[in-house]
Amino acid sequence: MFDPYKVREDFPILKRKINNHPLIYFDNAATSQKPRQVIDAIKEYYEQHNANVHRAVHTLSLEATELYEEAHGEVAKFIGARSMEEVVFVRGTTEAINLVAYSWGLKSLKQGDEVLVTLMEHHSNIVPWEILSKIKGFKVKYLDVNNDGTINHEAFKEALSPKVKIVCVTHVSNVTGVINDVKLLAKIAHENGALMLVDGAQSIPHIPVKVKDLDCDFLAFSGHKMLGPTGIGVLYGKREILEKMEPFHGGGEMIREVSFNPKTRKCTISWNDLPWKFEAGTPNICGGVGLMAAVKYLKTLGMENVKAHECTLTEYAMKRLKECEKTTVYGPQDSTIKCGIIPFNIEGFNSHDVALLLDSYGIMIRSGFHCAQPLHQKFKLSSSARASFYIYNTKEEIDSFIEALKEIEQSL
Ligand code: C6P
Numbered sequence: 001m002f003d004p005y006k007v008r009e010d011f012p013i014l015k016r017k018i019n020n021h022p023l024i025y026f027d028n029a030a031t032s033q034k035p036r037q038v039i040d041a042i043k044e045y046y047e048q049h050n051a052n053v054h055r056a057v058h059t060l061s062l063e064a065t066e067l068y069e070e071a072h073g074e075v076a077k078f079i080g081a082r083s084m085e086e087v088v089f090v091r092g093t094t095e096a097i098n099l100v101a102y103s104w105g106l107k108s109l110k111q112g113d114e115v116l117v118t119l120m121e122h123h124s125n126i127v128p129w130e131i132l133s134k135i136k137g138f139k140v141k142y143l144d145v146n147n148d149g150t151i152n153h154e155a156f157k158e159a160l161s162p163k164v165k166i167v168c169v170t171h172v173s174n175v176t177g178v179i180n181d182v183k184l185l186a187k188i189a190h191e192n193g194a195l196m197l198v199d200g201a202q203s204i205p206h207i208p209v210k211v212k213d214l215d216c217d218f219l220a221f222s223g224h225k226m227l228g229p230t231g232i233g234v235l236y237g238k239r240e241i242l243e244k245m246e247p248f249h250g251g252g253e254m255i256r257e258v259s260f261n262p263k264t265r266k267c268t269i270s271w272n273d274l275p276w277k278f279e280a281g282t283p284n285i286c287g288g289v290g291l292m293a294a295v296k297y298l299k300t301l302g303m304e305n306v307k308a309h310e311c312t313l314t315e316y317a318m319k320r321l322k323e324c325e326k327t328t329v330y331g332p333q334d335s336t337i338k339c340g341i342i343p344f345n346i347e348g349f350n351s352h353d354v355a356l357l358l359d360s361y362g363i364m365i366r367s368g369f370h371c372a373q374p375l376h377q378k379f380k381l382s383s384s385a386r387a388s389f390y391i392y393n394t395k396e397e398i399d400s401f402i403e404a405l406k407e408i409e410q411s412l
Contacts, residue, residue: 021362176331232287
């Protein structure tokens with residue numbers, strides 16, 4: 001197990017004081033903080049290697065290309081993909097899901113088909129499918145969830161039929177932290193002839209995930225929630241599926257040849273190899289380099305250890321939250337089936353007011369509906385406050401959080 005106090009030394013931002021209090025960062029589900037190793041990798045890239053990739057023959061371009069390709073390889077190993085060809089760099093989870101919707105869905109989905117999503121999805125796993133359904137005429141089918149925000153596997157089986165062509169489910173809910181058994185869901189989806197897309201935005205940073213083991217067809221995640229920079233994310237796809245898909249964006253880099261025929265006055269275009277077929281234009285090279293540094297950092301800690309640390313914190317926080325008499329925690333009360341995300345409200349307070357009051361104690365949390373409005377509707381909530389933990393958080397920080405909550409409860 002790693003020492004979170006030692007880990008903290010790698011994060012310059014954690015030395016800050018906010019409103020005269022040491023910074024307590026509990027908004028990790030929104031984005032994580034960045035260690036020195038990631039910041040240094042980005043700085044070193046710009047100071048020593050910056051050039052465009054896959055284009056020029058000069059030394060700097062070769063160095064940048066090597067780093068960028070190495071980053072794909074590191075991510076492939078991290079998630080247990082068969083090769084880097086299955087790892088497409090995109091802007092984040094949102095773009096990854098849109099890529100699948102447009103590149104796969106536009107060609108493969110038609111009237112009469114269904115796309116199965118759950119009520120706990122982030123809007124980025126709902127809205128692209130709703131937009132596409134208006135163009136193609138298929139139906140987006142919503143699987144209800146249990147009252148504690150977990151999935152009922154029997155209901156899931158019943159929702160499947162030959163009409164369902166793809167199942168799109170989050171691995172970990174960004175509201176409740178519930179961990180879905182996506183390996184089982186993928187098996188059931190496949191038995192029913194559907195593909196399986198896993199939204200890994202909240203799982204890849206926090207728990208060990210191997211795509212070969214899950215046997216999902218697509219996995220989407222964001223670099224910025226796993227110590228990497230913003231603007232870089234990943235779409236994993238099984239090679240045989242990616243190969244059959246049309247490109248998402250057109251432009252430079254994603255083509256092998258654009259040949260103009262003067263007689264027909266048309267261009268014949270052939271696509272580049274994977275994964276470049278899906279990476280049109282100059283990519284986010286330094287983002288890739290930063291993501292590689294983040295992956296190496298997490299590998300050094302060990303993802304089993306990351307999960308264990310967060311489980312310990314969650315269990316401790318859930319236990320101590322029981323002392324806060326006017327505070328209600330949503331989702332499952334059993335901390336063993338969830339990651340380090342805790343949604344709550346304080347009686348008589350709006351969630352944004354709770355977040356603002358906690359800010360005065362130097363504690364950063366998120367408030368609102370966390371881009372997951374259907375789940376809030378299910379919970380009959382207009383919004384919730386949300387604390388979410390990561391590798392650098394400590395029990396002492398949770399103690400300060402609980403003391404602050406108690407003071408806020410008393411202030412009404
Ligand atoms: N959730 C949160 O505070 P992007 O913005 O593309 O990096 O990630 C979108 C996304 C997709 N799926 C899940 C499960 C997510 O949690 C998120 C991002 C943040 O909960 C910002 S809304």
